[in-house]
Amino acid sequence: MGSSLSLKSGGRSCAILSWRRFPRIERYHRSVREEAFGKAEVEGLYQAKELLRQWVRYYNEERLHSALKYLRPIDYYKGNPEALLAEGKRKVREAAARRKTVNKCDA
Numbered sequence: 778m779g780s781s782l783s784l785k786s787g788g789r790s791c792a793i794l795s796w797r798r799f800p801r802i803e804r805y806h807r808s809v810r811e812e813a814f815g816k817a818e819v820e821g822l823y824q825a826k827e828l829l830r831q832w833v834r835y836y837n838e839e840r841l842h843s844a845l846k847y848l849r850p851i852d853y854y855k856g857n858p859e860a861l862l863a864e865g866k867r868k869v870r871e872a873a874a875r876r877k878t879v880n881k882c883d884a
Contacts, residue, residue, distance in 0.1 A: 808836070 813832035819825045837850045845853040852861055 812836075 813829055817828060839849060841847045841849060846862060848858055848861055852858065
């Protein structure tokens, strides 16, 4: 029920940690399980490695992350996130202005 379990192994204690201790890594594991492999029938190790390689590339280079203000990790960590966020805000303002103009014409 979410608590730690301690096992004895050769006189030493090995702790099986609960998901509550490391929620981020457990969330990542869930994403790997659900998104990378999903319902795929994995035939062997090489296929599993290839699926994982493709998914990691997608995760880092294409997928938008809410924790990174909806930027891709590659842009957030290797790019200029402040400039990208400013550009995004500018685009939202421009879209709002266009909607306002279009909606005035419809009224």
